[in-house]
Amino acid sequence: MRLSNGFEYIDSNAALAALCERAATLPMLALDTEFVREDTYFPKPALLQLNAGGDIYLIDPLKIDQFAAFQALLADPGIAKVMHSCSEDMEVFNKLMGDYPANLFDTQIAAALCGHGFSLGYQKLVAQLLDEHLEKTETRSKWLQRPLTDRQCHYAVDDVRWLPHLYDILQQQLHELSRKEWCSEECDRVLAQARQGIADEDQYLRLRAASRLSPEARGRLRALCAWREKLAREHNVPKGRIVSDATLLDIVERIPTSLRELGSAAKIRQSSVRRFGDSLLACLASTDCQPLPGELPGVAERGDKSRRELVRKMQAQTRDVAEAIGLPVEILGKKRDLEQFIEAREQSPIANGWRAPLLADKLDALCKC
Structure with missing residues (x-):
């Protein structure tokens, strides 16, 4: 499978608005971002990559200051936004537009739900599903420099070139496994966490x-x-x-x-x-430093042997269920999720959504023993 290496560089407000008008007719867009965060709290957006119907665009946020059309495009719930491991990219979108994409499809999440491995990197997933081998040489590149080098542009293009193909394959696999709703739930959680942040x-x-x-x-x-x-x-x-x-x-x-x-x-x-x-x-020295008695959320009391034994049994049960249905155990239930299930059941992801019918009753039975 070979595709053209061509792309269009978008470096004006007018060009971005025209691009968004064309892209608004498509059912799916693939996105990625490059940013720098070495010496700042907030990310410095350096580049936006967009694959729209096979045409690839590199959007320069250093030259553009009007993102209303792009924001409207990303907010359109009728267009799927395909990304890979996008939690940090959400911060870039928030920095530029104060908003997040609607109808998100994260290929890393989808790959895990299809049994390809937990937290699989983009290069590995492309190699595994498409037999294409991508370079990793520009991951620490100087993305704020201008002009970008040919190698930087090639790397940036590759980051979205293969996302539509991954989307097609993973969507089909999710359909065959009856897990499309699972993926939607997980991607919605990513967006909810991005909006809520950590207090x-x-x-x-x-x-x-x-x-x-x-x-x-x-x-x-x-x-x-x-x-x-x-x-x-x-x-x-x-x-x-x-x-x-x-x-x-x-x-x-x-x-x-x-x-x-x-x-x-x-x-x-x-x-x-x-x-x-x-x-x-x-x-x-302030009154803010009040003692915090009791256990931390999601942390079992280290000295409680019965508690530790319960968590171990819950981990074993979770592994058994994950293996039986071909899931990485980490996406079904991490140790922190299990501990939260003990302490605040209804707040645990295991007690909600697609995980609940798979695991909640089994863990409840262990907790009552």
């Missing part, structure tokens, strides 16, 4: 070590993670540029009360102490 007060849950902390230290960590998130957003710098995760974990145990004590925290930049130290200490 500043819940950022601490992303640190695995939070579960090992005392209630007092955990309360301090929650406050400091929220403080860091707000500051990073305000200054548009990476969170780690303010204070790293490792440093925060050290601080909540040491509880420094002066800049000098703060300066001795693990791996802390002295520039961060000078710039943000007073604010950090004020947060640490």
Whole structure:
């Protein structure tokens, strides 16, 4: 299977509007983005790739400032938007347009539901289903430079060239397996999570070590993670540029009360102490640092042997069901999902949607034993 390497470069508002008018008549569009995030909190959009009916367009967001027509195109529920592993791309669309695509089809999700493997990369999926082998050389390229090199353009084109073919194959496989609704549910979850985001007060849950902390230290960590998130957003710098995760974990145990004590925290930049130290200490001393008693959401009590044994039995049951229907166990139910099923059943994805009839009753039976 060989396709032309040609593409059209869109670098004006008028050209983008004309493209969107043509593309609006199609039933499916394939999309990807390139962005840079090395020194910022928000992604810097560098390129948008669009495959519209086999014609490929590279859209330059550095030259375009009117995206209303493109936003309307992406918001059209009658047009399928095909992407691969698109959670980070959602941030780019939100940055440019304050909105997200409707009728999303993520080929990584679809591939997992068809039994091709969990979290399969685009290159591997293309090789597996289409026997085409793509280069990976431009993944860390300087996408904000202009003009783009021929190699960059070739790489960007390939990122959407094969998506329609993957879409056709995976749609057929989903149909044969009666899993098209499963895929729609999972893609809708991606969009819902993108819209909702993670509250500043819940950022601490992303640190695995939070579960090992005392209630007092955990309360301090929650406050400091929220403080860091707000500051990073305000200054548009990476969170780690303010204070790293490792440093925060050290601080909540040491509880420094002066800049000098703060300066001795693990791996802390002295520039961060000078710039943000007073604010950090004020947060640490504030009433925001209330203890967080009890278990973290989705984290089993480490000392509870019966609880650990229950989770192990639930994992074994989940593996058995996944193997029986040819699914990667990770998409059916991760350990965190199982623990959430114990603690807040109705909030767990296992108790909702397509997973529920496969697994919920079996896990309920284990919980009642």
